[in-house]
Amino acid sequence: MSSLAERLAAARRQAEASQATTPTADPAAEPAAENGAPGPAASNGSTATDPGPAPGGAPGAAPGGAAGGAQSAGPAPGAAKEYTSTAAEADARRRAAQKPAEPTSRRRGAGAETERIEELKGHVHTELVKQLGPHLYAADVDQADLESRVRQVLSDVLSRQERPISNADRQRITQEISDDILGYGPIEPFLRDSDVTEVMVNGHDSIYLEKDGRLTPVKAQFADEAHLRRTIDKIVSRIGRRVDESSPMVDARLPDGSRVNAVIPPLAIDGSCLTIRKFATDPLTVHNLIDFGSISDKTADFLDACVRGRLNIIVSGSTGAGKTTTLNVLSSFIPGDERIVTIEDAAELQLKQDHVVRLESRPNNIEGKGAVTIRDLVKNSLRMRPDRIIVGEVRDASALDMLQAMNTGHDGSICTLHSNGPRDTLARMETMVLMAGMDLPVRAIREQVASAVDLIVHQTRFKDGSRRVTHVTEVESMEGDVITLQDIFVYDHSAGFDHQGRALGGLIPTGLRPKFLEKMTHSNVTVDPLIFSRGAR
Known part of the structure; x- marks a missing residue:
């Protein structure tokens, strides 16, 4: 039989090997204790060098047993309890340590996974630029063909990754990189x-976004200032414009x-600013404006007659009041057999007629030359045999040329202008x-x-976010040095607001x-x- 120490x-x-269960002392230890093997050793005061046999000892408890008994003289009777208690405490500490560590481990794993995905996105993006090169931003490349090639390269690069990624991560990476390469x-x-x-x-x-006329922040963001600048450059370069330190503002x-x-530093102190006013893919119609409450049925019929009757019309209002949308609706009343010339800083109008010539102004080049202004285009349009001249926005000396066009037989012209009311217009x-x-x-x-x-x-944007036509005003004639105006339709503010603050x-x-009915x-x-009649609506 082995010694007690063994x-x-x-x-x-x-x-130590099990750790999951509470260990007990070796059953052989109990007979040894009963045989009194360690007891006499303790009582005799034996040391490790004592070669004498244990009195009344078992046959196998010879010199080695004496030595073992000397080493464990005190704790031998309670050895099982001591080791049981120590193992139980160790097991308890292990279990306590595991419980709080689990979410930390998950967070650490999630962070590492996020870093890996970001690293993978960067690698895929670099490989994509390397393979497709200048085709990504060329203006003459077919968009459908470019999208197909980008997605093919994405699929190839992702399939060559050594470490597998889940389908959800694959779709997310593909969508984000596609948005960055193909979109904005x-x-x-x-x-x-x-x-x-907006x-x-x-x-x-x-x-920030504008939804239903109200501003809301979103969590999305660009990676850094350089990422935002690349996006701005992509937008403006596609229409032949530029934005840099020498020309830090651009309309596109x-x-x-x-x-x-877009406005970039040094003019934009806290970083580049980009504002995009979206236009619906399917332009709003007069029926949409009626449904929104922007105009009434009777007003829509009247404006339709005014456009067909070749009246010269100015659509006025503040920024974001919906002037361009109203101009689009008014232009939809123009008969299809007329030649229309549109002049804009950035082509925004969406006319549905067949015979439309679209002109767009051009800023200076990098040498400060080559600018073509709205005024230049208005002058040139008079030589293009227009039936109607539509100017997206009059904001400078082009107003003189627009007046000249209206006064030289080009009736039915329409333009927009920023102002606070008909008189201010x-x-x-x-x-x-x-x-x-x-x-x-x-x-x-x-x-x-x-x-x-x-x-x-005249159109106004109300506090509730709605955009309403508030005045339809006739410009009559001169009385002394004052131009007389006459309101035909006006907005009725007496109805007040509902419980949600919406104008009624x-x-x-x-x-x-x-x-001007006679002119019509x-x-x-x-x-x-x-x-x-006053009862009409």
């Missing part, structure tokens, strides 16, 4: 969202006509004419305005009949007199 060592090894990075999902009307990037880590457009404005028009540098007396300018402009359609009013007729009859267009 049996205790075996018990210790068994306890983290804002691409918002540009696809039909409910979003995307505002105030630095690479701050993005997306392929669908959405309006883009005329004042702004005067100011912009003076910007042309012509030394004209104010009265002469006002006579030109009164003669050229027939109707002002609408356009109502004033009861006055415009004097020359184009064989008549208007039902009941439209102007």
Whole structure:
């Protein structure tokens, strides 16, 4: 039989090996204790060098047993309990340590996985640029063909990865890189969202959206300032424009006509700013405006007659009031057999007629030359045999040329202009004419305005986010040095607001009949007199 020391060592090894169960002392230890093997050793005061046999000892408890007994003289009777207690405490500590460590381990694993995916995205992106090169941003490359090639390269690169990735991660990586390469990075999902009307990037880590007329922040962000600058460069370069330190502001457009404005440092102090005003893929119609409450049925019929009757119309309003949308709707009333020339800073109008010529201004090149302004295009359009001239926005000396066009037989022209109301519209028009540098007396300018402009359609964006036409005003004639105006339809504010703060009013007729009805009859267009009665809506 083995010595007590060997049996205790075996018990210790068994306890350390199992750890999941509470170990017990070797059963052979109990007979040894009963035989009194360690007891006399303790009582005799034996040491490790004592060669004497244990009195009354077992046959195998010879010198080695004496030595073992000397080493374990005190704890031998309670050895099993001591090792049981020690193993139990160790097991308890192990279990306690495992419980809090588990979520930490998961978080560490999730962080490592996120870093791996980001690293993989960077590798895939680099490989994609390496294989496709300049084709990615060439303006003449077919978009469908480019998308097919990008997705093919993505699939090839991902399939060659040594470490497998889940289907969900594969789809996410493919979508994010596709958005970055084929679209506009983290804002691409918002540009696809039909409910979003405006995307505002105030630095690479701050993005706001406009939905239902209200601003909301989102968690998406660009990787860094360089990522945002690459996206801005991609947008502006596709229409032949540039933005850099020498020209830190730019107006541009997306392929669908959405309006883009970008400002970069040093003008933008906290990082590059990008503002995109989205236009619906399917332009809003007059029925949409009626459903939204922007105009009434009677007003829509009246404006339809005014456009067909070749009246010169100015659509005015503040920024974001919906002037371009209203201009699109008004242009839809133009007969299909007329030649239309549109002039814009960035082509946004979406006319459905067949015979449309679209012109777009051009800024200076890098040498500061080659600019073509709205005024240049308005002058040139007069030589293009237009039936209608539509200017996206009059904001400078082009107002003089627009007035000249309206006064030289190009009736039915339409333009937009920023202002606070119908009266302010005329004042702004005067100011912009003076910007042309012509030394004209104010009265002469006002006579030109009164003669050229027939109707002002003023639009306002309300606090609830809705956009409403608030004035349909006739420009009558000069009385002394003042241009007289006459409201045909005005917005009724007396209806107030509902419990959600939404405006309840609408356009109502004033009861006055415009004097230009006779001019409309020359184009064989008549208007039902009941439209102007006060009870009409």
